[in-house]
Amino acid sequence: MTDLSPRHLLPAEPDRADARRVLGRRRKAMIVGFVVLLVIAAGAATVAGLRNATLFFRNADEAIAERVELGDRRFRLQGRVVPASVAVDTGVTTFEVIHNCASVSVRHSVDPPDLFESPWIPVVLEGRWVQGDVVTVAGRDTHFFSSDNMLVKHTNEYVAANEDRVPDPNEPPEGFLDDCPFEVPRL
Amino acid sequence: MTGSVATRVLGAIGLAAAAVMAILALWVSPADAVQGDAVRLMYVHVPSIWVAYGSFVLTAFASARVLWRTRSGAGGTEGVIADRQARHWDRVAGAAAELGVMFTGLTLVTGSLWGKVTWGTYWQWDARLTTTVLLFVTHLGYLALRRLPAESRARARRSAVMALIAVVNLPIVHYSVDWWRTLHQEASLEIGIGGDRNYSGEMYWTLLYSWATFTLIALWIGIHRYRVLRLEELAEEAALEELLSVRRSEPSHDEPVTER
Numbered sequence: 001m002t003d004l005s006p007r008h009l010l011p012a013e014p015d016r017a018d019a020r021r022v023l024g025r026r027r028k029a030m031i032v033g034f035v036v037l038l039v040i041a042a043g044a045a046t047v048a049g050l051r052n053a054t055l056f057f058r059n060a061d062e063a064i065a066e067r068v069e070l071g072d073r074r075f076r077l078q079g080r081v082v083p084a085s086v087a088v089d090t091g092v093t094t095f096e097v098i099h100n101c102a103s104v105s106v107r108h109s110v111d112p113p114d115l116f117e118s119p120w121i122p123v124v125l126e127g128r129w130v131q132g133d134v135v136t137v138a139g140r141d142t143h144f145f146s147s148d149n150m151l152v153k154h155t156n157e158y159v160a161a162n163e164d165r166v167p168d169p170n171e172p173p174e175g176f177l178d179d180c181p182f183e184v185p186r187l
Numbered sequence: 188m189t190g191s192v193a194t195r196v197l198g199a200i201g202l203a204a205a206a207v208m209a210i211l212a213l214w215v216s217p218a219d220a221v222q223g224d225a226v227r228l229m230y231v232h233v234p235s236i237w238v239a240y241g242s243f244v245l246t247a248f249a250s251a252r253v254l255w256r257t258r259s260g261a262g263g264t265e266g267v268i269a270d271r272q273a274r275h276w277d278r279v280a281g282a283a284a285e286l287g288v289m290f291t292g293l294t295l296v297t298g299s300l301w302g303k304v305t306w307g308t309y310w311q312w313d314a315r316l317t318t319t320v321l322l323f324v325t326h327l328g329y330l331a332l333r334r335l336p337a338e339s340r341a342r343a344r345r346s347a348v349m350a351l352i353a354v355v356n357l358p359i360v361h362y363s364v365d366w367w368r369t370l371h372q373e374a375s376l377e378i379g380i381g382g383d384r385n386y387s388g389e390m391y392w393t394l395l396y397s398w399a400t401f402t403l404i405a406l407w408i409g410i411h412r413y414r415v416l417r418l419e420e421l422a423e424e425a426a427l428e429e430l431l432s433v434r435r436s437e438p439s440h441d442e443p444v445t446e447r
Binding site: 055056057078112113114115118121124150151152153154155156157158159160161162167 | 217218219220221222223226229304305306307308311313314367368369370372373374375385386387389390
């Protein structure tokens with residue numbers, strides 16, 4: 001059976017009780033202050049940590065602009081796949097991704113996810129810059145992106161599939177290439 | 188034991204609504220032009236996190252009430268009323284947090300499966316996914332804190348503070364897709380009347396219907412959990428009473444214990 005001691009509790013002396021109350025209040029204030037500090041510290045650490053996650057990926061135009069700083073470091077690259085640029089040869093998928101009218105040539109060495117086949121799908125690729133002359137829809141380039149991991153970044157738009165209204169795969173999303181000084185080849 | 192006519196009716200309505208939801212989600216609602224049938228996971232994934240958000244907000248509100256009602260040690264009738272209200276809000280907070288954790292767990296599982304089909308991976312540590320896990324873990328911690336042995340008032344106050352800390356992450360989870368670059372897509376529905384929505388008609392209405400169904404089911408489970416928590420309290424009180432009566436029946440001692 002659980003012990004329920006003390007059996008008889010005598011009232012505390014008034015001055016000792018007062019002192020205990022004051023000490024209790026001080027201790028409570030210290031605990032509250034400590035918790036507040038802890039929350040602020042945790043919040044600051046979380047925000048700092050998430051700031052790193054801010055750059056979960058670099059868009060194609062940013063990756064080109066930061067090419068020198070990036071060197072041969074691994075990073076994630078984001079852009080929409082140009083449907084007419086996709087080609088598969090001995091397990092390597094080559095294609096171009098565009099963002100803000102900047103085009104990057106990609107050599108991807110692993111099987112892409114199923115949704116990669118959707119025209120103009122946005123993808124996030126993990127890999128690094130590799131030196132090599134390539135020609136993209138935007139012109140000649142001195143580097144291509146060597147990737148070994150692909151994530152499909154689907155949009156937040158949900159449209160019912162309609163067999164009578166199959167979209168033209170050559171048509172980019174509305175406004176996507178409006179300001180670009182180049183033409184994209186058709187399938 | 189925790190059932191009543193009202194909860195039985197509510198349960199029956201919830202069950203029927205879930206059956207209709209399954210028909211709408213699996214057959215009536217169309218496949219997505221890009222994702223195909225995988226989009227049907229949305230009817231579980233999105234309502235789950237909406238219900239979890241609501242549950243965590245309720246936990247925080249009830250926890251604030253607990254702190255408010257236990258802020259002073261008023262005696263007499265006022266003290267008894269305050270204590271009863273604090274216990275009530277503590278049970279509300281506990282039941283709502285259990286729901287929130289359950290539905291966040293469901294969100295994480297369905298999101299992971301959906302991610303594998305669409306993104307090509309079960310998991311990525313992007314800002315949305317990371318903050319959602321944090322929301323799940325902190326509320327799991329809250330539930331653990333509630334189970335630690337302590338005097339009921341102290342335990343209620345301690346857990347209430349934890350709930351108010353944990354809920355700070357909720358807006359961060361929701362707006363993470365706007366504040367940071369994430370693999371997770373941005374919100375497809377804007378909060379508020381007249382906000383933008385990026386769904387075809389049947390998808391939109393099926394999603395709203397699913398949310399209503401999940402809310403009904405959550406309400407039903409929540410009421411039962413509240414009553415179970417009340418029964419646990421009664422059982423504890425009965426056990427204590429029994430111990431006290433055993434002690435009272437013992438012979439008295441010559442040397443009383445004095446307070447040190």
